[in-house]
Amino acid sequence: MTTDASNSGGGTRRTDVLVIGAGQVGLAAANELKKAGIDYLLVDAAAAVGDSWRQRYETLTLFTPRSISSLPGLPLSGEPDGYATKDEFAAYLVRYAAVGGHRVDVGTRVVALRGEPRAFEAVSRDGRVYAASAVIVATGAFSEPRVPSLSHRFPDTVQQMHVADFQDAGSVAEGPVLVVGDGASGRDVALAIATSHQVFLARGRGRKLFPERILGRNTWWWLQRLGLLGAKPDSIIGRRMRRIDPFPNRGNDDATLVRKGVVLKPRLVSADGCHAIFADKSREAPQAVVWATGYRDDFAWIKIEGAVDAEGQLMHQEGISPVPGLYFVGRPWQRNRASALIAGAGDDAKYVVRRLCRWIEASK
Template sequence: MSSDVSDSGCGPLRTNVLVIGAGQAGLAAANELKKAGVDYLLVDAAAAVGDSWRQRYETLTLFTPRSISSLPGLPLPGDTEGYATKDEFAAYLARYAKVGGHRIETGTRISALRRKHGVFEAVSSDGRIYAAPAVIVATGPFSVPRVPAMVNEFPDGIQQIHVSDFWNAESVAEGTVLLVGDGASGRDAALALAASHRVLLARGRPRKLFPERILGQSTWWWLKRLGLLGAKPDSIIGRRMRRIDPFPNRGNDDATLVRKNVVLMPRLVSVDGCHAVFADGSREAPQAVVWAAGYRDEFDWIKIEGAVDAEGRLLHQEGVSPVPGLYFVGRPWQRNRASALIAGAGDDAAFVVGTLMHSVRSRYKTSKLLR
């Protein structure tokens, strides 16, 4: 793979645009940078492109059908109405990187991002330094597993794992298993365990699942056709969608769970010895607990004033940071409903890279980022 990235010996490795993250968002950004004629480099913490998908639970498939799950320039092969498996999509990302000829340094986790005299310095966990006048952060949303404080209240003899470490039924000790959290991953894990374990699923807020098909068409087709995937975060429909946060019903609704012998429980409220205590006062003694309480962002590695607020949230407007030269791709509701989906990665990347190039051309009559 060709690149004009320069290495100044013992000094930092220099490039014009550093893209942090080589998943679908980072690769979409790389595609736009290549079209714009900009020198760039991607770095990713995983050992290989697509590993963030390969390492997730065995039965995982994409939320969206193949028809809207491709990145620009390379269709995702297979039945357009079907759903790609995690391994299939991981292989697709690896192929996208290869076909695009993108320079990627894998196994490179960025532990600190700073800005000095208008230049960003990204420091990897092994001490390497990457310098660039512009950075696109494409690390994906909610990368750190969220586990409530109750994890410390269960005795040591009870197995506890986060759903991010769940692979299949063999990942979990025999006997009764408690799933805490009934989002898509919690429901999928419950179904995967139901044939071999007694499964309790502790639910949280009411969930809205939408049907897979409406009038013979994929619901996602309707969402795209009606413009709902383009709903802005602060629009009336956008605010409603964010509040409800529905996900597709693909055989993981309450009725199916019950039919598969999953026991639906109310919210987990406390732990009493080896017993889990639920909101209705009922008690159960599980042999294993799988926490499916979601994920959270962690951006304390971005050590730039004005980039992150006091609560650790990224500050940006449609992916454009108030810090000159800093951009984001792949944030939930970054520009619209599609932003957190593969379907929105290409459009958001095009907007961000277009904004980056406009900023460069406004500052320099002859762009320093152009070849």
């Protein structure tokens, strides 16, 4: 059951475990808590379950095929080797929450988490207070859009937006468009805009794209079958995968981009008035810039000593905080390569909830 936050009642809401974030990892954690018979409540900043997917750009599809993109207990219907659209997956999350009977207070952005073992307190932006014996932070990875400081060098006449705010080609001004960042999102956006605009794509480090299919099988099937999705972050394979960070070639390789009219440029290094300046000294004058430059973490709202280090990064070992009763799911390489993928949400949630249950038993 999904609970509208506006109807959640006054005073302090109490639960055994508070799950902050009701995306795929939060719902996976809720599923494990329910199976363990532990009282829990989810809160989410979005207005509805699935909004974090629903509000992204129109051409977005899942990174992984449907065959490995389900959460425990409810298959994602459709062609197994196909890729669910963002709206399809958003609807799946709504269905998952409903089928599981998971209580969710939506429209609830937590702005402060304080406490000590067995006495956590979370405060929402509108002043609601939640008390819990344990907390699972499931807000996902890199929630804050990252835009380079050189963006300030462009004048106000040049439209700028982060890929998080991009919807479709109609979102950008007429005239040449510069997309900065050639990861999967940057390439998707460049292709979407190229149908109606002149597009320049500023690239960074060399990108490794792997083929979508090998020997007739989806490459993700091979990665799972060979155990590569389970590669640990500090293993030889894991370190190599983290360094290369490859993604699938689904019609977004350099040759296809060029064929579709996208002009490939080297790294963007500066801006001079309306002109973008690239590493090879070339210049272009875009009317709009789309920053596909990734995201950053922002955990300033976690105000618990020992939970966050001096650089603002979460302190944890495979999702287990040094602060008793505090846990995390959905962190990149939390336990293995699959941790930041939907494919790894269930296993990581199971591991974290199992450890949480042990802590509860030991605390009795």
